[in-house]
Each structure stands twice: as structure tokens, then as C-alpha cells.
Amino acid sequence: MSDEFKLSETAVHSASNPPESGSAGVPQPPGIPGVVPLLPLMDLNLFPRMIQPMLISEESLMTAIQETILHGRVISLFNFRGEPTQLADLGADALHPIGMSAYVLKMNKDDGGPMRVLVQGIERIHLVEIASLAPYPIARIEPATDRLEVTRQVEALVASVRSLFKKVLELAPGMPAELGMMNQSVEQPGLLADIVASALSLKREDRQEVLSTLDVEKRLELVILLLERQIEILELGSKIQNQIKGKIDKNQRDYYLREQIKAIHEELGDKDETAAEADDLAGRLEKKELPEEARGAAFKELNRVRRMNPASAEYNVSRTYLDWFLDLPWNEATEDNRDINRAQAILDEDHYGLEKIKRRIIEYLAVHKLKPDMKGPILCFVGPPGTGKTSLGRSIARALGRKFVRISLGGVRDEAEIRGHRRTYVGALPGRIIQGLKRAGTRNPVFMLDEIDKLGQDFRGDPSSALLEVLDPEQNHSFSDHYLEVAYDLSKVLFIATANVLDTIPGPLRDRMEIIGLSGYTDEEKIRIAKKYLVPRQREANGLKAGQITFRDTALRRIIADYTREAGLRNLEREIGSIARHVATQVAKEEVEKAVIGPPEVARILGPAKFESEVKARTAPAGVATGLAWTMAGGDILFIEATAMPGKGGLTLTGQLGDVMKESATAALSWVRSRSSELNIPEDYFSRHDLHIHLPAGAIPKDGPSAGVTLTTALVSLVTGRRVRPDVAMTGEISLRGLVLPVGGIKEKVLAAKRAGLKEILLPKRNQRDFHEISEHLTAGLTIHFVEKMDEVLRLALKD
16 A cells, blocks of 8 residues: 555654643643744644654745754744745645644754754644734744534534445555554544545645535535545555556566556546647647648657656656747738838838938848748848847837747857757757747747847857858758758848948858948937937936927037037937936926927036037147047047157057057158158168057057057157147048058048047048048038059148
């Protein structure tokens, strides 16, 4: 017989021989205080006078037991109503109102291990309230007294209990012999019902019902029902053993137990839950439109599920695997919006400018309209932060009428994040690509791979290599996820990647994507975007109505010039939000009804200007030149300072310069020394002076060849005493022969010069081809000089 039907000998002894007051052995529990420590349990199997061992691992509950040992030894035990909750969130409604008071007999705890406790039930109690949760749960309780009126009905029920329990003992010979003696000797009806209930294998709900039944007559009736059910199960078990004994051998114990359960269900007329679940899965798989390979793999796994024990770990693994097959959109797709004019209107509504990207999306729609089975393009938006790359993906999905999914790849270092884990690992899941498609519910969403330039790699693999298959139109029709182990078609997905820089993206991965650059915005564009998008968004976010806050163009221009210095719009929106919150505060205090924001209000609310143009002040002395640089945040201006002191011809470079920039400085000095006579520099100047070149903002690393022209101009200005014109900026690489070589980031650098208020820009002649991407309004007010040699730069940049 299973141990489930055995009552511990200690419990039997304590029930049949309850300790007398003052007798040796177990001490008599004292009276119950009104406030005692509370131990919430999942399955309380303790009745009055019974003894039960307990294992406690929760720190706060161990503290409660230790405190109880010192103060009275009485605790309260209550069952959870449903699933257990955290002790910090424990409420009285989470527990059954009727529990047991118990006396702590023994306590033992090993270092670092759980606490072993032996408790004896005292009496039923009612939970009034939970008085405290810290440092451990404390309950306010009151006795729950049995209600008993001895009648002939009660006597008949007691006789029935004795008779039925005797039959249980006969069918379950493994039970302790003392139970038979106790069955005849215990005179109290309530105690008899409790002892019998504690000896039976009951569900926690049935055991709690017995505990909660204070009317002894009803408790006896309930125990009789439980005894009859127990007898029926035991008789069926004996019958089933005889039926199937010849079908199995001694090495098939697990199979034997499953057959027993199956036969029990058949005898009771119940359907086997495992078989029913497998049939349900089969029906869903039949209805699901799956590719042939996926269908074969799914039904093969389903056949394995039918043969598994539901209690095994492999069963849950296979069940989860089949759920993924059923939840993935193998053939479900949304219908594309092929109205090109409507798509154009949606893109224009959501974003200002960005004509190149909008044109590419409209081209995709046009080709898709003519050739519906075309493969999805792989686009990569590259640009400074805050230029609208991520929001543009949502807008594209809306224009196409598709679902939008975004995953962030920043900091991802594990290849399994892309391809998934093999099912041999505990807790294995598909990769982020498959998970994203499950969330979308369609096989053709707009799928954004955000921050693809910030992928990492370590001993767990290289995620960028795993993306090669995802982003290759020739391969992604049969993408293989390690978890699914069948091919999945990604060719209908429109993948859009975003990045701030291209340098950190591996070459093979970059080669698979169509690169589309996003430059920064001019001041005029920022003003238009602020009026159309940013101001309404911040007004709504701060609870203001349309007429309660108005921004003048001059106020927006003041914010852009004095409080932000960026290629994108994030800081601009942040400052607009600050002003909107200030106005919202005034409106809430009923100090104003509406506010018109001009430059004075901007200065009053935002405080002193954070940025100011320092071009004229910085370039006033000789030896200082203004260069143009490209950063991850867009274009910026860069001051290069040079000075000389008596020495022996040494060169010092400071400002956290990289190796390429140091080499550019050395090349610049070599060219200047080679042209000493043409520049009217004394022959012994360099042998009698040490030179020091410094790039301010010394905490920021700087590198690249594009400062060569500016370094040379600053050196020539220093040694000739001719100052550099303050309204001129320049960029370009220099060769030892004085040639000005092309550089990158021209559009961003032009925008930076315009933001800084410069009037003239010197650019390499070979960069003239890049100007076809720059709109005329971006260069309005700027004079662009394209130069081939360093002599032209000096003639245009230096004052007479």
C-alpha cells in the first residue's frame, strides 16, 4: 500500500494516548494567546492532538519559530486559498479563515540549511486579521469551538465511521496496527472524525473542508463520504491489479502505474486527460496551415507526447515545442496597402522631410504592386541620435498596413539570442526573430532591428554572423532556428535596421543591407517639426489644451540656438517639455489662463543659455583655426590651437588624439617646414622653437584624417602671425605634397557650420560629388569653396 495512506506512528500514539496534564513525556500546551506568529502553508494536515513534522526554509518564518521557542511555543497554521503569495504581500483574504493552533515541540536547524520543526495540534482557530507582516507574519486569532449535541443520529454516524474505517484498514494492510485499536477506543465523535481524516489520502480541499467544519455531526457525515470514496478507490485498485497483472513484468513499474491510472479513469467513466490533450493538439495541428516539413516535425513530436508520462520533464518540453508550432504565423499575413498616394500621405503626416527614405518606401510599394511575389528589402537607416529612425519604422508599417515589431540589439552578445537555444538546454526558447514574429502574428511584418551597430560578441558566439542568414534575401526563405529545427520563411518580412555609425558593423553584414543615411536637421527644419509635432505632443503630455500654450518662432529659434546643440530633436523636445510643465503648473494654480512663449519667457523659464557661439572669440589670436568634425551625434565644429615656445624643434600633441590624427599633425608640420621659404618663415625658426598643438575638450577622444587641413592652417597662422578668418571653417585630409584629399560626413559638417553661424566653408574638390544629396536650402547663406591644394586653403582662410 502507498505511504499516502499511512499515519505516522507518532501521530497515532498522540491521538490514542493524549498526554495528561503534568504527565511525563510531551509537555501540555498552554492556553492560546490572542496574537501569535502565523505560518501560511500549501497543505496543512494537522488536527487537534496530532503531531506533524514540518520543514521551513523561509528566513522570516524561521525567525518566527525561534522567537516562539522563547515566548510560549504557540503558533498558528493556515492554508492558502489558492496559489501561494509572497509573504510581503500576504493578506487575510489569501488564507482560509479556519486553521490550527499548534505547540512547537522540537526545533532543529543546521547551518545554512532549512529548519526542522515538530508541532502538535492544539485546537481549531479562526483568523481575525493579520496584525503585522514584519519581521514575520503575526495573526490575531480566536478559538473556533466545535458544536456538538449528542443524539442518536450522532451515535449512528460514529458507528458508521468505525465500520467504514475498519474496512479501509482491511483493504490497506500497510497501515499501522494501532489505528485499529484507536478506531474502537476513541470516544469523542469530533476527535474520531479528525483522526480518520488525517489517516486518509485526501485532496487539500477535502482536508481543509474537514478542518473548517465546526458542526461535529456534519463533520462525521463528510468523513463518511470520504471513507466511501476511499473504499471505492481501494476496491478498484485491487480489481485493476488482477486485470492487468499479466500484461506487465517486474521491470515496468512506471508503465504499471500509468495503466492503473488509465483503468481507474475508464472505470469511473472519465476520459484520460493526457489523451484528451493530445487529441486537442492533433485537431489544432490539422487545422493549422503548416509547410510540409513543419507538419512532419510537429506530428512526430505529437506521437512522442502520446507515449510520455505527463509528470516527466520531457513532456512539458515537447508540449511547449508544439505550442510554438501552433502559435507561429506560418501562412498568416496582412494584406498590404497598395494605394501609393495614401501611403505617401501617411509618411508625410508622420515625418517632416526625409525625402530619400520616403521615396525608397514608395518605390518598394510600386514594385510590390507590379510584382506581388517580390522579396522584402533589407534597409539600414544610419544617422545621429534623435533623427527619427525608430519612429520612422512605425510610420512605414502604418503606411504599408502591416504589423510592427521592434527588437533592440544593443549589447546582445549571444548567438542564441538570434538563432535560439537547442531544446537540450533547460528553459530553451526560439531566438528573438522567431519570438518577434509570434508577437506580430503575421509572416510579413515590418521588423525593426534597432541599434544593430552595438552588437557585441564573446565566448557564446557572434550574433552579427547569425544575422547574415536573416538579412540575406537569397537565404532567409529557409531560416533555421535552433529551437524549431525546421526552416522558416523570412522572405516576406520587411527588415529595417538602425545604426548611429557604420564603422562597427561587420563588412559582410553591412554588404547585405541597403544603407540610407539620415542627416541632422537645420534650424528651419527643427522649427517646422517643433510646431507640427513636438509642441502638440508635449502640450498633450502635460494636460494643456490647444489655446493654453503658444510658442513663437523666435522662442523656438532661441531654444535651438542657446539650449540645444544636436543633430536630432530629443533635447529640443525635452526643453519644450520643461516649458510646458512650467505653464501647466501656472494653469493648475490658476495664475494664468494661457501663455504665449517668446524669447524672454524662454530665458526666464530655462535659465541662462547653455551654449553660445564662441567662434569669433576663439579664433581671434593667430594659431587658432576652426575645423569641421563628424561625431555619432552628427556634425560639430572643432577648434585647433597651436602655440610656440623657445626650444629645440619638438612637437607636443594634446587633447586625447588618436594615432591617425597624430600622424595628420606630423604630416602638416612636415609640409609647413618644406614650404618655409614660400611662407617667409625664417630657416632656423623650427630649430629654435618647440611647437604645441592642442584640441580643446580634452576629455573627448578624437581621431580621423579630416583635420589635416585645419592643423596645417593653424600651424601656418602661428608661424606667420596671420590670423585665420573667424567666419571660415574647413575640413579635409592633407598629403605631404599639399594636396587636399576627400573626407566623409560632408552633409553633417555643412549643417554644423550653419548651426555655428559660419559664412564660408572650405571643402575638398573631390567632395563636390556629395553635394547632390544636399538640398539648396541647407546651403543658403553659406559660401562653399572647393579646393585641391593647401595653397588655395591658405589664400582663402588667412587674413592679409
